[in-house]
Structures are given as C-alpha cells and as structure tokens.
Amino acid sequence: MRYRILVLAAFLLTVAAAPFPRAQTPAPAAASSRLEGDWVRIDPDGAGSFDGLGASIPPAQLLPGVTASGGRGGRGRGGRGGAPGAQPTGPNAAGVPYIVVAQPCGGGGGGRSNGALLVNPDSGGVHFVEQKDEVIFAGERGGVRHFYLDGRAHPSPWTPTPAGHSVGRYEGNTLVVETTGFTPGGVTGGGVRTAETVLVERFEVAPDGRRLTITYTWNDPKIYQKPHVYRYYFERAPTVSSGGSPVSYALEEWCDAGDPVEKQSIVPPKQIIK
C-alpha cells in the first residue's frame, strides 16, 4: 500500500515538475490573426499565363476623355524595371539569349518596388504580420506596405508615392484597407489612378483558412463611370517540415543588377534537325 501511494506521489510530483509545452509568443492580439502568414497567388481559372490572368479581369469603365494607361498588372517580372518590349515572332537563334529585362532588379526608380508591387501582387510570395496597430504586408520580391489600424487619418499634405498611404480596419474577419495618395499611373484592367483615387481592398480568408481573396475597388469619380472592381486569389504558401511540423517561411529573392546573367532568360541551345 505504502509503495502504491509513494508511486502515486512520485507521479504527481513528476506531473507538477514536468515542463509545459513552451508557450508561443503570446503576441498582442490583433483583431484578427487569420491573415497572418505566407501566401502565393493562384490561377483559379486556369488561364495559364499572366496575360491570361490579366484578361480575366473586367475592363475598367472609364469616363469619356480619360485615357487608359495600359496598366494590366500581373506581369511576371513586374517591378524589376525594364518593361517587356515587343514579343518576338519566332525562336531566337541558337546561342542568343532571350533577353527578358534590359535593366534587371528594379532599375530606374526606387528599387525593389518600395511596396508598389504589393498593390497588385505577382507570382512572388507575400506575407502578412498582424499587430493591433498595424498590419505589415510584405513581399519576397521586396518592399512592404503599412496598413495602419490605429485610427490615424490619411496625412495631409501627402507627397504621392507608388504604394500610397493605407489605413485599415477589421469588419469581422475581413481586413478592409483604404489607400490613397498614389503616384499617377495605370491600374490593372486598363484603369487609371491619380493622387486622389481611392483604392479599397478587402482581404478575406476562407473559413478553412486556406484561401485568401483580395477584392480591389478603385473609386474616382473623375476617372471611372463606376467603381472598378476585380479580385485576386491566393493560397497558403507551401510548407516544409520543421521539427516535425509543417511550416512556411518567407523566401528572399536575390537579384544582382551587376550580374549580366540577370538580364537573360533561356539561352536556346543549338538545334539538331534530323
């Protein structure tokens, strides 16, 4: 009997002394943490190319006299400078590289997009960290956007920037972000923007947490006949095993503008014709 009770006592003391699973960071709670993590844009309709994805976006209804800037968005290497020129009509000769960019790695401006690429993300992974006063939206291709949740207003005066100025709030589990103060330019779907144009983005995560839909609504009564609305779709980034658990993480895209190879894509090999 004594032995059994001593065993019981030893068991209870062991339980009491056993380490608890280490608490993960009890971060200050954001209104919603469903968005946090890593995402990649997907092609739900099977368009198969960035041009195809762009074509699925309803064209902007511009007011008479407003000229579209040709902003299609979604180009594969957008934000790295050197917009693609005319498409070749046939294969390059053997040994002649397909030149995809004249000035790789963001030549001609702020470098790595300064967050502008995240207004309409391309194929690079994107990442959210949610904190009660701010959500940071970052991309592996560089740049971050700051979504302020602390109640601040858009600054006035404000010098327009490619990513504009963003304030946000939660509506249930949806993060609603309003951005204005853009530098003038094009908008996905043939739209146009100015410093006064207002973009509202709704970041909605599916109930299973696996899919993210961003609904874009561009409003500007001086430009659009009606709000220009379209959607982008994302899935959680692929995971790897770490310590037995599936985790994803932000990749770091390296681009060395001093490396001549960065200008090239595929160099066609010598063709053998039988």
Add this chain to the structure above:
Amino acid sequence: MKRLRVWPVAVACLAVAPMTMIGRAAQENRTSPDISGFWELNFDSRQVPRASLLPSVTRAKIDARAKGDAYAVRWCNLLGVPFVMDPGRPLDIRQGATAVIIAPENSSAPRYLYTNRGTHISDDIFDPSTNGDSIAHWEGDTLVVDTAGFHGEHGITAIPGGGYRTEKSRLVERYRLVKDGTLLSVTFTWTDPTVFRTPHSYEYRYHRLPATYEPRQWLPCDPYDEERAKFLDPPRIATPARRPIAKE
C-alpha cells in the same frame, strides 16, 4: 498507522501539484512585452567593442570583403544582417502571432523572427540568404532570437566591431525593453569558427518614436544611374561583373 503516515504525503502532493502547475502556467502565459513600434538609433546608441578575430582573418580577406560590400551597395543589392539593424533610418517592428517582422526603410528585405517554431529550416531546404533563418522565443521579458543560414557573400557582410558574416556565422540577439519601454536594447552576439576567436557581442539601444510616425518612402537606389555610379565606383561603371569575392 501506516495509512496515517502515507496519506499526508499523497494529500500534500495533490495539494502542491496543482499549485505548482498553476504557478508555472501563470508564469508562462504571462503576456510578453510588446516590442512593436517605430525604433531609431541615435548617435550615442551603439556600444560596440572591437572583435577578437582569428589569425586567419587577414588584412587581405578583410579588404576583399570590403570590396564585396561596396559592390552590394553599388548595385543596390539586398544588404541583409547586420546592416539592416543599423540602416540609418527607423525600423518598423511589429509583433504578430507567429512572427515578429522588422521592416527597414530601405530596399533591404524585412526580417522575420519566427515565434511559431523552435527549430531552423534544415540546411538541405533553406537557401542561404542575407537575413538568414531566424527563430525566436521569450525568456521572461527578453525575446531571444537565433539566426543561422546566412549567405556568405551576398549583401553587406561587415560586422560592427570587426569581422564579417560567412555561411558559418551564427547570431543570437536579445531584445529587451528598458526605461519604461522608451528604449529597446538589442544585444547581438556573433559566433563563427572561421572568423571570431571568441563570441563577439555588442549592444544597440533604439529610441521609440511616436506611434504616429509615418515611415518615409525609400530614397531611390538606381544601379543604372551613371552619376551615382561615378560617385561610388568609377572603374566599374561600364563593365558590370559578378561580385568579386571568393568563398571562404
């Protein structure tokens, strides 16, 4: 009689066990400090002793590294750790549920300090990067961050106080709020069997900026700006070449 002797032991254990568990749970579930905010270094914010370097770290190696660092600046490459922690402009640090992000106001990639895992991504998966792979956990009021997986050549590799980052480098940082949360102390400790004789530690103290601070737009970094190139590196303007550094 025997029962009278053993039961008090069991009863005492039953009483003590939950108290111990509750005490530990309360301790571990205590809300960690929030280091979120905008943080800036001042001219008197750095306490950096000279690093004790191995004899194998020759002047020639240090010069070659400096040349490589200048190349990274010249071509607007990602600059990485440790430079990103002292980039000349404020840092935006946000503490989320799974990670702490450190976003600089320049074109360097943000850092992610993952609090949702306790092990590094394995070497056969993780591509070495300028920021490496950072995992973090709380020890009381201190956020302890362990970083491995650095790239040995990319970005600015110079480490304050001497030495340079290699693929064998390991960095442990300790983040702690001081002076009622108006300062953020970060102690950096580098170890590297190819560079340092002893672990090299230094401390930065960041000042908290007003919560209403607005991060500024990056200043442009255009690698194709000829005037800039002339200023930075006259001989190499016309002939871009790969980074002139050999692996360690």
